[in-house]
Amino acid sequence: xxxxxxxxxxxxxxxxxxxxxxxxxxxxxxxxxxxxxxxxxxxxxxxxxxxxxxxxxxxxxxxxxxxxxxxxxxxxxxxxxxxxxxxxxxxxxxxxxxxxxxxxxxxxxxxxxxxxxxxxxxxxxxxxxxxxxxxxxxxxxxxxxxxxxxxxxxxxxxxxxxxxxxxxxxxxxxxxxxxxxx
Numbered sequence: 001x002x003x004x005x006x007x008x009x010x011x012x013x014x015x016x017x018x019x020x021x022x023x024x025x026x027x028x029x030x031x032x033x034x035x036x037x038x039x040x041x042x043x044x045x046x047x048x049x050x051x052x053x054x055x056x057x058x059x060x061x062x063x064x065x066x067x068x069x070x071x072x073x074x075x076x077x078x079x080x081x082x083x084x085x086x087x088x089x090x091x092x093x094x095x096x097x098x099x100x101x102x103x104x105x106x107x108x109x110x111x112x113x114x115x116x117x118x119x120x121x122x123x124x125x126x127x128x129x130x131x132x133x134x135x136x137x138x139x140x141x142x143x144x145x146x147x148x149x150x151x152x153x154x155x156x157x158x159x160x161x162x163x164x165x166x167x168x169x170x171x172x173x174x175x176x177x178x179x180x181x182x
Contacts, residue, residue, distance in 0.1 A: 015137055019130040026123040033116045040109050046102045053095055060088050 067073075067081055 015133055019134060022123070022126050022130045026120075026127050029116060029120050029123050033113070033120055036109060036113045036116055040106075040113060043102060043106050043109055047106070050095065050099050050102060054099075057088060057092055057095060060084075064088065 064081065064085055067077075073081070
């Protein structure tokens, strides 16, 4: 929407169409921003789950360290300990890949939210300017309407009887009484 300016069209239709387009764009930006915010909350939930999993892996690692620190293990206990170390190692590898993916998504979401936030700020300004333009168009229309009413002879709006059938004049019977808009 162009900045504050004179009305270009006689009846303001061009400007009204621009205002509708501005409002539609603003509505779409709001929808995209809400979707991005929802995805950010979902991402935060994923990071929370990964943090809990990381704490569990840390606890399992500490238990393995304590078990290794104890002396006098049998061959069966050492085999079981090796299996536990392998399991934890595989889980840590999976956890790190998931953390990397979720973190990469987080960065993309933050960038998208920042971009959408900046576009929304510009859009809000455009909507505010459109509101000012709408008020100007409304005032211009009101002036035209008042000028039209002032230029008409008062007899046009009087309830004169038609001499043939006793009905009101065609203009006064079909035109509604103008209302002043607040």
